[in-house]
Amino acid sequence: MRALPVGEHALLVEVASGAAAEALHAELLRRRADGSLSVREIVPAARTVLLDGLDDPVRLASRLTGWDIPPLPARAEEAIEISVRYDGPDLADVAARWGVPVREVPEIHTAAEYRVAFCGFAPGFGYLTGLPSRYDVPRRATPRTSVPAGSVALAGPYTGVYPRSSPGGWQLIGTTDAVLWDHTRVPAALLTPGTRVRFTAAAC
Secondary structure, three states: EEEEEEEEEEEEEEEHHHHHHHHHHHHHHHHHHHOOOOOEEEEEEEEEEEEEEOHHHHHHHHOOOOOOOOOOOOOOOOOOOEEOOOOOHHHHHHHHOOOOOOOOOHHHHHOOEEEEEEEEOOOOOOOOOOOOHHHEEOOOOOOOEEEOEEHHHEEEEEEEEOOOOOOEEEEEEOOOOOOEEOOOOOOOOOOOOOOEEEEEOOOO
């Protein structure tokens, strides 16, 4: 673990893996909730966690490296279910990379339980982990100039759902009608870090 001051009131903590970043994020949230840590924002990413609004980031940096970070705790609430039509244009390519028939891709994808590791790219976009590493797929060599909202996609170790139409290079395996971002909802994002997610296959 390495902690780097960012400006006067922020700290960027680098860790070795995505799992370590998720565990650190959970521990930081726990300490903020019990009052032992004063910080305004805690923002996880793939292998970092940013803390902003600190009174003394240098002091916290010296303490962090000595912390014992417990394993990621299980979330008590039920998983959010997202219904998917497995009709994406890259479905056959993903099946070929996995070495399975096309009909098995939905079975594999819906069998896993996912967790939102972090958010980014666009409001409401969550990077979900949960598929075994043997199902990692690369991004497309040539990104699409426009990916429709609701597209369910894979890239590397992550699954994601595009909350709005945008360019993108992920492998598209399906579509959903779930609303990922709604500014009238509290919170506006359907998926927030730590949320459990299950995908279900919709009848076509």
